[in-house]
Amino acid sequence: MFGIVFPTTDELAILRCPFHIDAQSRDSIPVEHTTNTAHYVEGQEIPGTEVRAPWTSYYAKLGNAPVAIANYGGVWFEMAMHSRCLTAIWLARSELGVTHLAYAGMDLQALVDSGEPMPAEIRRQSRPPS
Numbered sequence: 347m348f349g350i351v352f353p354t355t356d357e358l359a360i361l362r363c364p365f366h367i368d369a370q371s372r373d374s375i376p377v378e379h380t381t382n383t384a385h386y387v388e389g390q391e392i393p394g395t396e397v398r399a400p401w402t403s404y405y406a407k408l409g410n411a412p413v414a415i416a417n418y419g420g421v422w423f424e425m426a427m428h429s430r431c432l433t434a435i436w437l438a439r440s441e442l443g444v445t446h447l448a449y450a451g452m453d454l455q456a457l458v459d460s461g462e463p464m465p466a467e468i469r470r471q472s473r474p475p476s
Contacts, residue, residue: 355451358419362460367416367425367434370403375417382406382443383415383422401432406442413442420447421454436461 353361373385383406386392386399392412399405403425405412414425415438422444423434437457438444448454 353419353449355449358449358451359453361419361452361457363423363437363457364428364433364435364460364462367418367423367432369401369432370416373404375404379417379420379445379447380404381445400427403432406438406444408439408441413438415442415444419449419452421452421457422446 370385375383375385383404384392385404386402388399388402390399391397392399392405394407395410395412397412399412399414401414404415404417404422406415406422407413415422416425416432416434417423418434422438422442424436424438424442425432426435427433437446437454446454
């Protein structure tokens with residue numbers, strides 16, 4: 347189907363964050379699954395921000411800040427660039443308002459548990475003991 351490779355149930359069952367993920371170079375996710383997201387090409391201005399898309403993919407907004415996201419197995423993940431590779435670092439936070447339609451076999455709780463700490467959690471952990 348159009349050169350898209352779907353993960354197997356076994357691959358989905360063992361998936362954990364962080365993992366390498368490809369940029370979504372085509373706006374190929376059906377519109378009914380892209381609530382609160384938009385697809386931008388690298389260098390394209392993201393409306394409502396003073397930012398240009400650092401790479402081609404989907405983006406959602408957190409306040410006025412764009413957040414790079416990718417859909418894998420029907421689940422939206424926030425992405426970061428690590429060592430020149432895109433990495434899915436955690437499930438998209440609820441504040442982004444995206445809709446997850448996970449493929450059968452995904453262990454969503456294991457994905458949540460395996461993700462990198464959220465920024466608020468990092469701040470809590472970095473406070474000196476009182």
